[in-house]
Amino acid sequence: MTPEELSSTIVDVLTALVAQGAVTLPDGAPTTVTVERPRQKGHGDYATNVALQLSKKAGMNPREFAGLLAAGLEASAGIAAVEIAGPGFLNITVEAGAQGAVAGQIVAAGAAYGETATLAGQRINVEFISANPTGPLHLGHTRWAVLGDAIGRVLAAAGAEVTREFYINDRGVQMNKFAASIIAAALGEPTPEDGYAGAYIDDLAKAVEAASPGIFDLPADERVIAVRAKGYEIQLQEQQEQLAGFNTHFDVWFSELSLHEEGQETGGVPNTLVRLKDLGHVYEEGGALWMRTTDFGDDKDRVLIKSDGELTYFASDTAYYLNKRARGFDHCIYLLGADHHGYVGRLKAMAACVGDDPAQTLDVLIGQLVKILRDGEELKLSKRAGTIVTLNELAEEIGVDALRYSLARYPADSPLVLDVAEITKASNDNPVYYVQYAHARTCRMKANAADLGMSIDAARVAFDPALLDHERDGDLVRALAEYPRVVAAAAELREPHRVARYLEDTASVFNRWYDTKECRMLPQGDEPVRPANLARLVLVEATQTVIANGLGLLGVSAPERM
Incomplete structure (x- = not known):
């Protein structure tokens, strides 16, 4: 019996009590009831405080209300016992057969186990890397590459229609500096002031020449335009390959420059400015055009067009948000770095200025910095990029699985220090190794079972969930049911x-279940294969399914051997 099934059973009992007139609830029985796993052994398999929550509405003493509910539950299929505790808590013990049946349900669902419809019908855009196409991705992008991808995966598992989006910062003076740096490298000249340095620029100059022979012989103006375009193309492709190798995938690569192109009808900057003027949230002052974001809680108004006529990044941000909404997204999630903390208020105010309720359409997540230590020293320099540690270098040194898991297991807003030696060691002290090894153990157990002629298909046919009657069996089934x-x-x-x-x-x-001799899956010595052995084979398959599915949501592999 899953927590959801138990919740449904409690609702059915409450509904029956109301129909019988034993309980009066002005709003009727609730549609769902919260059930939790007790923290202390001996308090049943699940607990609920629903009697305490509803007794006042029913005009009854909580324990009296709990007594009626307990009697109804004890008469329900799959319930072994109900205990009233304290002022009216219910501790519920589920029959072994009803509890064990969850293992069969997990195996039947397979890769779909854990998927729900809690966010069904929602179209969500997750934007989680915004980078210049002027160099390789680096440590600063790595945490978002993991968390943004994992957020997209869990949202999809909860039933949402998810689009993962990369925002390409391809507008601005940095693109001309990028082109000038490549040209200087190709011609053997010094890197321009405020230009891009590092061995990767030399490599890029060679790649541009190889892709477009003679490009560096063009007249100066033509050369800048051509090199900028080709260098952008090559560097962006490298970023895409880097992320694919890191198991991070995007559905949309969105160009900031496209927001400023003529004829942009879905949220371009010109149309955005017209819309804001129509809504009355812009004004001119000092020769500049401002958005009145202080009307919606921002600490100051924001400039859209500077006095010299130059558009600000905030103008692009506003147009980009409207572009997403025009594409049909109900909710837009932004993942931004620690240095963008001030963006939370201004983005929410911006959404309000264009007529949206930011509480319904916008989430801004701020991530803290990550430090990687090797031999006690922080990794700061790159052999290839000169001033940064690239994503590729980190993945090569640490491993994709170890790096992804280590970054995914902490909240985004917590500063993080990772030690290379700690997160790569093959030890149970290393969380990623510990979880992956548990999966590999289930694979080995199934292989050993197959050697004795025990097949999972036959085990499913013969599965008797009531045979999962040991305390450790129940602990494991309940853990799997929580997924x-x-x-x-x-x-x-x-x-x-x-x-x-x-x-x-x-x-x-x-x-702990594996180490309990009474829960052995394999027969010992010359013992025949008994139904209990087959039942526990199903439980092992269920465990493997849950661990593999969970690792998949983090973009981490589930190895069969370690």
Whole structure:
């Protein structure tokens, strides 16, 4: 019996009590009831405080209300016992068969186990990397590459229609500096002031020449335009390949420059300015055009067009938000770095200025910095880029799985220091190793079972959930049953670290089960294969399914061997 099924059973009992006139609830029985796993052993399998919540509405003493509910639950299928505790808490013990049936449900669902419809019907845009196409992605992008991707995965698992979007900062003077740096490298000249340096620029100059022979012989003005375009194309492709190798995938690569192109009808800057003027939220002062964001809680109004006629980044930000809304997204999620903390208020005010309720259409998540230590020293310099540590270098040194998991298991707003030696060691002290090893153990157990002629298909046919009657069996089944609720919470709160921490706890429960001799899956010595062995094979398959599904939400592999 899953928590959701138990909640439904409690609702049915409440509904029956109301229909019988035993309980009077002005608003009728609730549609859902919260049930939780007790923290202390001996308090049943699940607990609920619904009697305390509803007794006042019913005009009854909480324990009296709880007594009626307990009697109805004890008569329900799958409930072994109900205890009234304290002022009216209900501690519920589920029959072994009803509890064990969850293992069969997990195996039947397979890769779909954990998916819910809690966010069904919502179209959500997750923008989680905004980078200049002027160099390789680096440590500063790595945390968002993991968290943004994982947030997209948990949102999709909760039923939302998700678009993962990369915002390309391809407008501005940095693109001309980029072109000038490539040209200088190709001609053997010094790097221009405020230009881009590093071995990657030399490599890029060679790649541009190889892709467009003679490009550096063009007249100066033509050369800048041509090199800028080709260098942009090559560098952007490299960023895309970097992220693909890091198991991070985007549905849309959106060009900032496109917002300023003529004929842009879905949220371009010119149309945005017209719309803001029509809504009455802009004004002119000092030769500049301002948005009156202080009307909606911002600490100061924001400039859209400077006195010299130059458009600000905030003008692009506003147009980009409207572009997303015009594409049909109900909700826009932004993942920004620690240095963008001031953007929270201005983006919410901006959404309000264009007529939206930011509480309904906008989330801004601020991430803190990450430091990577090697031998006690912070990694700061790159062999290739000169001044940054690239994503590729980190992935090569640490490994994609170890790096992704280590970044995903912490909330975005917590500063993070990771030690290379700690997150790469093959030890149970290393969380990613601990969880992956639990998965590999289930694979080995299934292989050993197959050697004895025990197939999962036959085990499913013969599965008797009532045979999962040991205390450790119940602990493991209940842990596995929690997975859908964890995924739903991770999606609702935009906190994929909840999945990682759940996997670690569940791996621990599984290992305790594995070490309990009364729960052995394989027959010992010359013992025949008994129904209990097959039941526990199903439980192992269910455990493998949950761990693999959870690791998949984090973009981490589930190895069969370690």
